[in-house]
Amino acid sequence: MPKKLAVIYTVLIVLILAVCYASITMGAFSIDDPSELFSTLFQINPNEQYSILLFDLRLPRIVTAGLVGLGLGIAGAVIQAVTRNGLADPGILGINAGAGAAIVGYMLIFQGQTETANLLAAMGMPFFGLIGGLLAAAFIFMFAWHGGNLDSGRIILVGIAINSGFSAVSLYLSLKMNPNDYEMAMVWKNGSIGSANWAYIQAALPWFLLLIPFLLAKSRLLDTIRFHEDTVKSLGVSSNLEKAVLLIACVGIISACVSISGSMSFVGLIAPHISRRLAGVLHRYSLPLSGLIGMFLVLCADFAGKLLFQPSEVPAGILLAIFGVPYFLYLLFKQKKAVQ
Template sequence: MRKTVLIAIALSILILVSAYVSLVYGVINVNFTDVINTLFRIDPSDQLDLVIFDFRLPRIVIGALVGFGLGIAGTVIQGVTRNGLADSGILGINAGAGAAIVIFMLFFQGQLDLTGWLSIMIMPIFGLIGGLLAAVIIFFFSWQKGTFDTGRLILTGIAISSGFGALSMYISLKMNSSDYEMAAVWVSGSIYNANWIYIISMIPWLVILIPLIIRKSYLLDLFRLSDISSKGVGVPVEREKIKLIILSIGLISACVSVSGNISFIGLMAPHIARQLVGMKHQYILPISGLIGMFLVVIADFVAKNVFTPVELPVGIVISMIGVPYFLYLLVKQKR
């Protein structure tokens, strides 16, 4: 417990440092005094308010929330499936959300007369619907003879991901150049259009779902045993697996609906957390969330600053790390 607390404190410090660096460095550099004066309204200015409150701070906050949610959801998926290579991108949730967004851009963007809050939230709402639709299809094909087959879950997820990815590509080819560029950036995973309304829309999902997942963390420890052993200690395995998967899907859909297709966070964060705090999910879950938070915040800083004047989607930067890490885990499992 003490080790976990110390690691959590160290990760929190890393997150704060990376958030500060992301806040002060960019096309317009600001210093520590400017940040303090702006945040605490000591000597505010319109330019600094625009840079800090409208552009940078929402990106940092939403990146942190998305990373935290995806890290925890990835831990649940790996625990339920007993597969260390499982991830929300592999399950097809991200691809389902992406396909829904592309459909919205082609058929509805500019056609709906919306104003205010709904005009900003309509695209994330479509993403959420797409993610949930992909989840329903995966559930349908993974349910076999009254049981939830986690092996079929992974295979079905890969197939669904490929199908929705092909659908997204087909639809995007029918767009004009500007809409195609926007769709490509979103599907690649981007938080460049983050705003406070997106953040407010995410918080209820995190506040409700994450405590429910942590409350059931002991089940993930039991799922490391065989299903027969888990049933032997009185755990309704199939029902609890379905509950945990639904909770993680809700978390993934909420994250992907505002950030696009950010993969590999749910793959990397649980593995790093297990290396740091051991195999008890009561400790793995929060540490995995903090690791995911750090990865997305620092990756977003790299995406918007290292490759200037070009700004890469944060999902591409994370994939640069995630793909080699995935291959490393694949080779490690073969040994």
């Protein structure tokens, strides 16, 4: 790894650790004594009050935000490579909305269940999300396919339509819920990590452990797919098959993210762009960096939403959208100007 990249990775990891420490120690109840914090964290003469605060509330939230950011950052970079469209993002393309609609339906089935049933429901949520995400991806292939290839110009338009359609389905299903579950579903749909717990993390973790290494191992293939379709085929790569496999893996990661945090738009758009600016176009460097940048973005958004608006709380997804929409418009204007 080049020295410049090693410095970038080191700085980013330090920033992530700093945000994690701030998120652990700051909030409605602050932890002012670092020695007592670490003794509780490593279970050396732990403080009982700190133990509840750390292990039941703040650590699950930090782990969830980190996993979601990592997954969306990597999935967004892969989707942009597969579609050859720098504006592609799981939220914009409707994959988030497809996974979310399926999971809202699953939440409707399990509403009002006991704690044991809720644990079982948590284990099934990523599977339902995968079905919804794959359905959204199938619509993308169906309507954006032109001349034997994905038409990058149609992808965004098709994605916007799919996003709107599945969002309407989610709203219809959520209206069938009782008031308490409806309120929870609405907060979750906006991208909230406030209800994070270890059961949801355990349900989603296998998906991350299986699919993220798979995508990282495909970094050289992603470098090849960037070229023109004729060039890719001349290299002996089965382009359409490889794209389908990569997209299914991305949908699996996105579904796992949506199942534990709701819809977090624009992470998969912003993180890959920043990563390519810092690390270049080679995916063996930019792909893991995109995941770390995504992790940092979601951690910062969740921390800001929790701390800056006390005693209320703003979901991380809303804060990400506030910054993501102007960035998307900037990229759209920049791409339009480049075409002209």
